[in-house]
Amino acid sequence: MNWEDAIPSIAIAEAARATEPAMDSDQFTAVYQRSAKPLWAYLARASGDPSLADDLMQESYVRFLCAGFPGDGEVASRMYLFRIASNLLRDHWRRPRTLPIEDLPPNRSAAPDTSAQTDSRLTLDPALAKLRPRDRQLLWLAHAENYSHREIAQITGLAVTSIRLLLFRARRQMAHLLKD
Amino acid sequence: MTTCAHLDEVRHALTAGQWPHAAAPELRAHAASCNRCAQEILITTYLQQARSAAIASAQPGTPSVLWWRAQLLRRNTAVERASRPIAAAQIFALIMVVLGIACIIGTRWRSLLDPTLPARAAASLATIRGDWGIIPLILAFTLIPTLGAVILYLSTERK
Known part of the structure; x- marks a missing residue:
């Protein structure tokens, strides 16, 4: 019990005023239902890891709500979500890949599961799997989500000129892989 | 970085779902002889199919859980700021x-x-x-x- 607990009403009232959400629950549900699947598809294909996509998608929506995005229309909200998700992906790729032994899955040393029960969501298309994650990300945004170079620059935080060059190289590599 | 004058038309046909059957015959004839447009069609078709497959297998959770989690986080952050x-x-x-x-x-x-x-x-x-x-x-x-x-x-x- 701290002494500021004696005046909780003041702090909570302040907090309540500061936490007025930019959209109510129903509005959020509508945005979620329209954007969750494409966002998950982007995260799953760019990362190649459906479980990671599940986690990052949830975190993206929580951050989206906490940021209090005023929501200048559905398109802007959706682009903002993709931007948050891209930042989370980038943070994930930058993080060191050391796992403590307690966090390792129990069957890590076992033979890979070849049964038909394996999660079909885990399969990443061979051509996509051979690309670098950033190239997958850029190609997905450009060709699957149909974003322009300027929009991709806003989502990824890269310069428009860099996007043009990176997409050119990624496209060439992907076309080569698909033809093979 | 090569480009093509018909690239925007090809892109529009692809995003509108008009490619190949509803696209103009001249555009299809052009795409058959243009490397840049052929590349665009190959990649976009492939990734659109991958997108449809991924969307079909997506199992997003309920939004209400995320909504309440965000409200709790916002409230805690605000209380911390106020104190x-x-x-x-x-x-x-x-x-x-x-x-x-x-x-x-x-x-x-x-x-x-x-x-x-x-x-x-x-x-x-x-x-x-x-x-x-x-x-x-x-x-x-x-x-x-x-x-x-x-x-x-x-x-x-x-x-």
Whole structure:
């Protein structure tokens, strides 16, 4: 019990005023239902890891709500979500890949599961799997989500000129892989 | 980086779902002979199919859980922000108390080292006891450690 607990009403009232959400629950549900699947598809294909996509998608929506995005229309909200998700992906790729032994899955040393029960969501298309994650990300945004170079620059935080060059190289590599 | 004058038309046909059957025959004939447009068609078709497959296998959770999680996080952040001035005031008060004690010790250190200090203190206590009785002394000796303990508790409780 701290002494500021004696005046909780003041702090909570302040907090309540500061936490007025930019959209109510129903509005959020509508945005979620329209954007969750494409966002998950982007995260799953760019990362190649459906479980990671599940986690990052949830975190993206929580951050989206906490940021209090005023929501200048559905398109802007959706682009903002993709931007948050891209930042989370980038943070994930930058993080060191050391796992403590307690966090390792129990069957890590076992033979890979070849049964038909394996999660079909885990399969990443061979051509996509051979690309670098950033190239997958850029190609997905450009060709699957149909974003322009300027929009991709806003989502990824890269310069428009860099996007043009990176997409050119990624496209060439992907076309080569698909033809093979 | 090669480009093509018909690329935008091809892109529009692809995104509108008009490719190949609803696209103009001239555009299809052009795409058959243009490397840049053929590349665009190959990649976009492939990725659109991958997108449809991924969307079909997506199993997003319920939005209400995320909504409440975000509300809780926003509220906690706001409460933490609101309690920052209180923490600053606590630190300021602690610094002032420490400075006050340091000033008293600094100005009175000679009298504190005086060997007759215990005898003089005992005489003062005896005078107070004679004038006011034992109760004020008991109150003073219990109040000081109690307040000290309360201050110590409040300053460490948050940690």
